[in-house]
Amino acid sequence: MPKTSAETPFPPVICTVDVVLMALKDDALHVVLLKRKNPPFAGALALPGGYIHAQEDRTAWDAAARVLRDKTGIVSPYLEQLATYSGADRDPRGWSVSVVYYALVPAELLPADREGIALAPVAALPALPFDHQDIVALAVERVRAKSQYSSLPVYLCGERITLPRLQAVYEAVLGEPINKVSFRRKIDELDMLEPIAGEQETGGAHRPAQIYRLREEYRRALSTVQRGINS
Numbered sequence: 514m515p516k517t518s519a520e521t522p523f524p525p526v527i528c529t530v531d532v533v534l535m536a537l538k539d540d541a542l543h544v545v546l547l548k549r550k551n552p553p554f555a556g557a558l559a560l561p562g563g564y565i566h567a568q569e570d571r572t573a574w575d576a577a578a579r580v581l582r583d584k585t586g587i588v589s590p591y592l593e594q595l596a597t598y599s600g601a602d603r604d605p606r607g608w609s610v611s612v613v614y615y616a617l618v619p620a621e622l623l624p625a626d627r628e629g630i631a632l633a634p635v636a637a638l639p640a641l642p643f644d645h646q647d648i649v650a651l652a653v654e655r656v657r658a659k660s661q662y663s664s665l666p667v668y669l670c671g672e673r674i675t676l677p678r679l680q681a682v683y684e685a686v687l688g689e690p691i692n693k694v695s696f697r698r699k700i701d702e703l704d705m706l707e708p709i710a711g712e713q714e715t716g717g718a719h720r721p722a723q724i725y726r727l728r729e730e731y732r733r734a735l736s737t738v739q740r741g742i743n744s
Contacts, residue, residue, distance in 0.1 A: 527609035530577040531562035531645070533595065533652035534585060536620040537669045540685045541634050542656075543620075544649055546641070547584060548629040553605045554642035558631055560649070561585055562611065573612040581616060586624045589616035591668040595652055603644050615652040617668035660686045664705045667727055675714050675722040676700065704728070 534545040546558040563580040570576035574594065581587055592614055599610035624630065633639060635653045638646065659665045666682050667674070674682075680696050700706065706725035713721040 524607055527604055527607055528565050529562055529609065529611045530565060530573055530580055531560045531598075531611050531613045531648060532577050532581050532592075533560060533613065533615040533649055534581065534587065534589065534618060535615065535635070535652070535656065535669070536618050536623055536632070537682060537685055538620050538632060538634075540681060541636065542653065542686055543632045543634050544638070544652075545585060545587075545623065546631045546633055546639075548631070549642070550629075557642050558633070558639055559642050560645045565612075574614070577612070577614040577616075585630065586627055587616075587618055587622060589618050589668075591618075591665070592616045595648070595655060598644055598648065613648055613652075615655065617656070617665070619669060619671045621671060657687055664703050667705060670727075672726055673709065673712075673724050674706070674726070675724055677719075677722055679706075679725075 536543055536545065545561065547561050549555055549557050549559050561580055561584045563576075563584070565573065565576045566579070570579060574592065578588070578592060581589060581592070593616075595613045595615045597610060597612050599608075601608045603609055603611075623632065635649060638649060640646075641649070656665065660683060666686050667679070669682055669686070670679065676697065679700070680691055680693065683696065684691050705728055707728050709724050709726055712724040714724055715721045
């Protein structure tokens with residue numbers, strides 16, 4: 514007969530969530546980092562994260578949303594599970610498992626006066642504790658891959674957007690130029706924008722640009738098509 518857990522006690526497993534929160538700044542993809550208040554790595558910049566609260570979090574997604582809200586003040590319009598990281602060596606406190614999520618948010622919604630928050634370009638990250646460097650790299654790879662065929666980058670935009678600005682957002686995320694004709698065709702296929710009647714962006718050397726907003730259904734779900742943005 515197998516022994517009971519009381520007879521063979523095991524050390525507790527650390528169970529957390531971490532969130533890779535990304536935004537665009539100066540047309541480059543950035544990640545939000547927080548200064549850790551407690552050991553290990555007190556004072557170091559790290560991803561927003563925290564313990565799962567079994568008494569209040571119904572799911573890991575709920576825990577990630579709570580951590581994001583409590584630690585950054587952000588309710589992200591897009592929050593998706595990325596991967597699970599686990600092992601005996603990733604955390605000096607002991608064997609740990611972290612369910613990792615990534616989130617996108619318009620830069621203007623980031624709190625400007627919240628203490629301990631830093632915004633770092635994904636192309637030039639500072640040294641991060643735990644395995645957060647690898648986590649950010651995977652999140653960036655996932656976002657760029659999904660941006661090839663989906664509406665994902667719109668969650669980096671504000672409520673109002675022009676097509677030239679939206680193309681610039683896609684190009685910033687993908688890190689490469691996009692053919693204008695192919696891009697406009699793809700946006701038409703996605704059917705994710707609706708024009709705001711009578712509103713245009715004026716000024717500059719170009720003709721006025723129609724201002725759009727995201728359709729209601731796209732605020733709730735990510736839509737995908739089969740061909741890439743440049744196809």
